[in-house]
Amino acid sequence: MRRLKIITNSLMIFGVIMMFGIPFVWLRKPPLTAPRHDRAVFAVTLTVYMMVLFLVLAGVILLAYLVMRKQREEFQQQSLDNLKDLVEGTLSDHAKTPEE
Numbered sequence: 001m002r003r004l005k006i007i008t009n010s011l012m013i014f015g016v017i018m019m020f021g022i023p024f025v026w027l028r029k030p031p032l033t034a035p036r037h038d039r040a041v042f043a044v045t046l047t048v049y050m051m052v053l054f055l056v057l058a059g060v061i062l063l064a065y066l067v068m069r070k071q072r073e074e075f076q077q078q079s080l081d082n083l084k085d086l087v088e089g090t091l092s093d094h095a096k097t098p099e100e
Contacts, residue, residue, distance in 0.1 A: 001070055008063040015056040018049075025049050
């Protein structure tokens with residue numbers, strides 16, 4: 001569980017850094033008068049960058065869902081254990097004979 005949280009947080013930080021890097025990618029945009037090859041290279045670079053960013057953010061969403069599901073299972077198990085302890089405690093309290 002701990003490893004899953006670390007991976008999720010690391011991927012989220014990487015995604016935020018990539019989002020802040022978008023303006024730096026745009027700074028490399030060639031002018032419209034540039035050769036077609038330079039504009040094509042920029043288009044491919046920007047497309048790959050955006051695809052990687054999309055995949056990183058989709059991975060963060062998936063991992064966050066897995067963390068939430070695992071945490072919910074742990075909470076349900078803990079709730080069941082607490083209920084069992086309460087019932088056993090109540091039964092043991094009623095089983096004791098009052099000393100008069």
